[in-house]
Amino acid sequence: MKKVGRATVALAAVAxxxxxxxxxxxxxxxxxxxxxxxxxxxxVGAMAPFDGPALAAAKTRIQxxxxxxxxxxxxxxCNTQNNKPxxxxxxxxxxxxxxxxxxxxxxDVDFATPVVQASINAGKLTVAPCIGTDQMGxxxxxxxxxxxxxxxNVAQDEGSAMAEYAxxxxxxxxSLATDTVIVYFRNVVQAFEARWRQLGGRIATEETYQSLxxxxxxxxNVVTRLNNEDADVIVTSTAAAFGAQVxxxxxxxxxxxxxxxxxSWAGDGNYWYPRDSPVSNYYYVTxxxxxxxxxxxAVNAMAARxxxxxxxxxxxxxxxxxxxxxxxxxxxxxxxxxxxxxxxxAARMERFRNVPTLSGLVSFSRQFHTVFGRTYRVIRxxxxxxxxxxxxxxxxxxxx
Numbered sequence: 264m265k266k267v268g269r270a271t272v273a274l275a276a277v278a279x280x281x282x283x284x285x286x287x288x289x290x291x292x293x294x295x296x297x298x299x300x301x302x303x304x305x306x307v308g309a310m311a312p313f314d315g316p317a318l319a320a321a322k323t324r325i326q327x328x329x330x331x332x333x334x335x336x337x338x339x340x341c342n343t344q345n346n347k348p349x350x351x352x353x354x355x356x357x358x359x360x361x362x363x364x365x366x367x368x369x370x371d372v373d374f375a376t377p378v379v380q381a382s383i384n385a386g387k388l389t390v391a392p393c394i395g396t397d398q399m400g401x402x403x404x405x406x407x408x409x410x411x412x413x414x415x416n417v418a419q420d421e422g423s424a425m426a427e428y429a430x431x432x433x434x435x436x437x438s439l440a441t442d443t444v445i446v447y448f449r450n451v452v453q454a455f456e457a458r459w460r461q462l463g464g465r466i467a468t469e470e471t472y473q474s475l476x477x478x479x480x481x482x483x484n485v486v487t488r489l490n491n492e493d494a495d496v497i498v499t500s501t502a503a504a505f506g507a508q509v510x511x512x513x514x515x516x517x518x519x520x521x522x523x524x525x526x527s528w529a530g531d532g533n534y535w536y537p538r539d540s541p542v543s544n545y546y547y548v549t550x551x552x553x554x555x556x557x558x559x560x561a562v563n564a565m566a567a568r569x570x571x572x573x574x575x576x577x578x579x580x581x582x583x584x585x586x587x588x589x590x591x592x593x594x595x596x597x598x599x600x601x602x603x604x605x606x607x608x609a610a611r612m613e614r615f616r617n618v619p620t621l622s623g624l625v626s627f628s629r630q631f632h633t634v635f636g637r638t639y640r641v642i643r644x645x646x647x648x649x650x651x652x653x654x655x656x657x658x659x660x661x662x663x
Contacts, residue, residue: 296335297334297337298334298336298365299337299361299364299365300336300365300366301341301355301358301359302321302341303340303351303358303366304318304341304367305374308345309504309505310369310371313393313576313581315572316572316578316581317370317393318392318572319569319585320583320586321585321586321589324590324621325589336589336593339358339361339363341357342354343369343374348377351375351377352378354378356381363387365387365389365390365592366388366389367392367588370391370415370584371394372391372403372413372445372447373445373446375394379399379411380404383408383605384407386606387605388410388603388608390411391411391413392415393550394447395413395451395527395529396446396447396450397417397418397419397450397631397632399411399633400632400633401632408632409606410606411632412609412627412633415581416528416550416633416634417631417633417660419450419454420454420635420657421528421657422453422456422457423458423657423658423661424639424656425451425525426454426455426459427657427658428525428546428641428653429496429525430464433495436495437464437496437497438469439452439466439470439498439499440470440489440497441471442500442507443473444473444505448527448529451500451529454663455498457662467492468488468492468494472511474508482511483514486514486518496522496524497524498526499511499524499525500529500530503532504534504577508526508535509535509537513540516543517540521544524545524546525546527548530545531547531578532553532577541646541647542646543644543645546644547644548640549581550580550639551583551622551640552640552642553578553579553580554578565582580640583621586620586621587621587623590620592608594611612627613627624636635657635660636656637656638654638656640654641655
């Protein structure tokens with residue numbers, strides 16, 4: 264618990280610095296103006312538990328900023344209705360036609376692509392609150408992808424942090440279960456394996472499954488194979504909203520397998536806990552706790568302000584990425600003197616090194632347009648009750 268205490272002091276200092284960064288107009292070159300942010304979000308589909316809380320908390324942050332900053336933020340939104348490609352493209356077009364200076368998009372790069380392409384083709388800075396892959400940038404979108412960023416944690420960093428936490432727990436043998444449905448899920452497990460092997464960990468088995476579009480029979484086969492292996496921890500990256508998480512966890516527990524299960528931020532939230540088979544010995548890393556027990560008081564205050572929206576969407580810690588994105592955008596605007604040109608903002612954002620936000624320190628690089636170096640909360644679920652049990656920060660961002 265002492266380690267958590269030291270982390271609490273450091274995280275609180277970051278939160279205070281973030282308030283100072285965005286709370287006032289400190290640059291003489293900053294112009295009094297209104298900047299319009301257009302947000303294309305999923306309000307009804309698989310990404311709604313992640314998009315909704317981030318958007319709600321971002322609205323709170325914008326209200327706070329507009330009370331003190333010379334740069335005023337105007338927010339306009341469009342529901343992509345489960346990220347249907349045609350609807351998403353139409354949303355982007357609509358937001359741009361309404362004068363959006365900056366476009367924000369959903370929390371998965373595959374689903375976000377129609378919006379990202381429309382936005383970067385228009386020369387706009389394009390930001391996702393919580394995409395978790397290195398593809399939100401030039402890797403997927405080419406030269407124009409220099410305009411695309413995410414305030415999620417890059418999968419390489421997140422998987423590495425998971426490995427380091429598992430190693431600190433004394434676990435030495437891991438079974439890997441990769442959900443192949445989206446890049447983020449795959450990359451997290453790949454990064455875990457890369458860092459795990461660097462640390463000296465052993466892999467008991469490597470299984471794959473597909474959540475959306477998969478079937479119960481294939482998940483049952485994965486459960487059987489995982490159960491047959493002697494591992495200290497079972498590692499995956501998947502979200503209950505995609506379908507496979509609950510059958511795999513309950514399947515293992517029904518077989519009497521009590522091995523700890525370690526998931527990424529995708530497994531956050533309490534919206535999926537089965538009442539008839541309470542979840543226990545389940546861990547995940549996340550941005551922040553949505554349950555009022557985060558080590559940073561300002562984070563708990565933001566969660567309290569947005570409790571209804573966060574609980575409606577399933578109580579995921581990704582809510583904090585909405586305010587983090589707003590904090591980062593304001594830093595970039597301040598550093599450009601208020602210039603909203605997409606290339607100018609992107610050039611500043613690409614040089615972010617330990618920039619304070621409500622979510623902690625964030626960094627970008629030419630390679631990674633998704634955050635690395637953030638301090639994760641580790642949450643353990645026991646009998647459907649989530650509790651912060653520590654923090655972890657990746658020491659290495661492995662190549663995958």
